[in-house]
Amino acid sequence: MRNLEWASVPSACPGEPHERPTDASHLLPKLQLRPVPQAFLDALAQRFGTQFSAAQAVREQHGRDEGSLQAPPPSAVVFAESTEDVADAVRLASEYEVPVIPYGAGSSLEGHLLAIQGGISIDVSRMNKILSVDADDLTVTVQPGITRKQLNEAIKDTGLFFPIDPGADASIGGMSSTRASGTNAVRYGTMRENVLALQVVTANGEVIRTGTRARKSAAGYDLTRLLVGSEGTLGIFTEITVRLYPLPEAVSAAICSFPSIEAAVRTVIQTIQLGVPIARVELIDANSVRMVNAHSKLTLREEPLLLMEFHGSPAGVQEQAESVQELAKEWGGQSFEWATTPEERTRLWTARHNAYFAALQSRPGCRAISTDTCVPISRLADALLDSVQEADDSGIPYFLVGHVGDGNFHFGYLIDPGIPEERVKAEALNHRLVERTIRLGGTCTGEHGIGIHKIGFLLEETGAGAVDMMRTIKQALDPKNILNPGKIFTL
Structure with missing residues (x-):
């Protein structure tokens, strides 16, 4: 792992030009x-x-x-x-x-x-209780420590579910803090759209509430939206009210292999542009398929593939699936295989969610430098294809997965922590990817948040003026700088 004691920061003030170091220390x-x-x-x-x-x-x-x-x-x-x-x-x-x-x-x-x-x-x-389920209003209020799987297991008898699915069994508090999303975001949105209200402990220990269970409000500043995604730097969540959704009447999943990443991506772009209400569409590159097969004991074709899921009425699901299948054929999609039983779908999605750990297993002792860029759907191919070529040319082992229905994708560069040159090379790949993404109108993080690793990228994406405004908010709400200091930006 990279020890932060060895890191450095640029000598220039925020927003001022400076010579970029050759490694990732900036x-x-x-x-x-x-x-x-x-x-x-x-x-x-x-x-x-x-x-x-x-x-x-x-x-x-x-x-x-x-x-x-x-x-x-x-x-x-x-x-x-x-x-x-x-x-x-x-x-x-x-x-x-x-x-x-x-x-x-x-x-x-x-x-x-x-x-x-x-x-x-x-x-x-330990604060993992469900405080109230308001099924008629499609909302639930929970404590921050409950995980998404615990929540869905507890409410399964109501006919409702919470769709935000970042892969890891994250806590609802953590998901709210990082504005998480995941595989279902293309249809159900992210935590930004699905958190309605919060109870928050502020920097001086005061307890406040933001928002209500009503679906909309024009009452003052939208403090809920300000706090969702603040990564623990403005307050600590102790209660969270989120939206629920009816369990779909019918669910069907499918996998389809493609001759190239470009063919798979073009299929996704056309699917979204035609307005097909697909619930999930995940890209898995050939490297990742090999890793997943080895880790989860599957026999998927070791080619780029899309893993898709359709929600709705039986007739609606069939119509969606047929539309996507026709689009896939135009781009050389083959081996369209269906997973209609809950057990088959669970097996496929579990394998997808374990792709990160499958990748780590593929190179024992390695660590992953994970990217999290997101672009407008029309620029997805432009962002991905050049980045794939750069990764192939680098010689660094990598995997590629993505919630590509909303333009979000992840490279994982697998580095040996005992070889500093590999981290330097991986960080350089990451930086070129982010620069490309920003140039195409995208963002350095679709769902992981800034934390420490993306502080420099935030300045590049938003500019010094926007970051200074964020600092002003932070200093006003946390003047002693005690809430998760050093994250998102430096003061």
């Missing part, structure tokens, strides 16, 4: 550890008792995510079990000016959980 902030007074830790221990831990193993668990970066662990962990617990911990942290980092499932990829300025972790995974 993307990573330096460690700036802040003091954690023993009196603060003693106060936490007295308030929380067995809910407080400074054990090395517990601290290390809460000081890493699924990404490839590394930093020292937090000084302690508080296991919150209520909104009052979170508020009390934040009040103490504010008093002593100690950073606090919210922790849910630990499945983020961009260094969101790393204690790069020291401090403590507030683990909300």
Whole structure:
């Protein structure tokens, strides 16, 4: 893993031109550890008792995510079990000016959980209750620690489901914090569209509410939208109200192999442009298919393929599927295979969600430098094909998967952490990909968030003026800079 103690930042001020380093160091902030007074830790221990831990193993668990970066662990962990617990911990942290980092499932990829300025972790995974299900209004209110799988299992008898599906069994709090999406976003949207209201602990320990269960509002600033995607830098979520959807009457999945990535992508572009209401459409390149076959014991054709799913009435699903099948044939699609039973669909989607771990298994001991770009659907082929060529020419093993129905795709460059040159090469590929994406009207992150790894990219995408406005908001709401400091941008 890359240790952040070795990273550097450019000497120029934000927004000023500077000579770009030849490696990836300009993307990573330096460690700036802040003091954690023993009196603060003693106060936490007295308030929380067995809910407080400074054990090395517990601290290390809460000081890493699924990404490839590394930093020292937090000084302690508080296991919150209520909104009052979170508020009390934040009040103490504010008093002593100690950073606090919210922790849910630990499945983020961009260094969101790393204690790069020291401090403590507030683990909300025990706050995993469903507080109310309002089936008539198609909403549910939950605590932040419940995961998407736990939620759907608990409400399955209502005939409703929560569709946001980022792959990992992430917590609803973490998904809200990073504005996550996933495989269903092409039809059901992202967390941005599906979070209606929040209960939030602010930087001074105050508890506020934003939004309501109503589907729309014109009452003042839209604080819910501001906080969703703020990555724990503006507040800690303790209750979240999200939309639910009726379980579709009929569901059918299909896989189709293509002679090239371009053929698969052109099929997707035409599908979306024709208005086919496809629920899921995932691109998996030939490298990834080989890895998935080995990991999940499948026998998929080792060619680029689309994994698709259709929701609706039986007649509607059939019509959607037939439309896409005809488009696929025009681009050389073959071996159109159907998975109509829940067991078959689950097997295929589980294999897709495990693609990341299948890739890591393909090169034992490796780490993945994961990308997360998203472009307007019309520019998808332009963004992908040049990036595939660059990756092939680099000699770095990689995998490629994507929620391509909304223009979002992920390369995973598989590097040996013991060979620094491989990280430099992978980061260079990533940077060229992001520059291409921004040039085509896209974004450096469709769903993972900025965290640490994409701080430099945010400035390139939005410009100094927009980042300065974000800083102004942060400084107004968190003047002591204790809420997940050093993430999204540097102050």
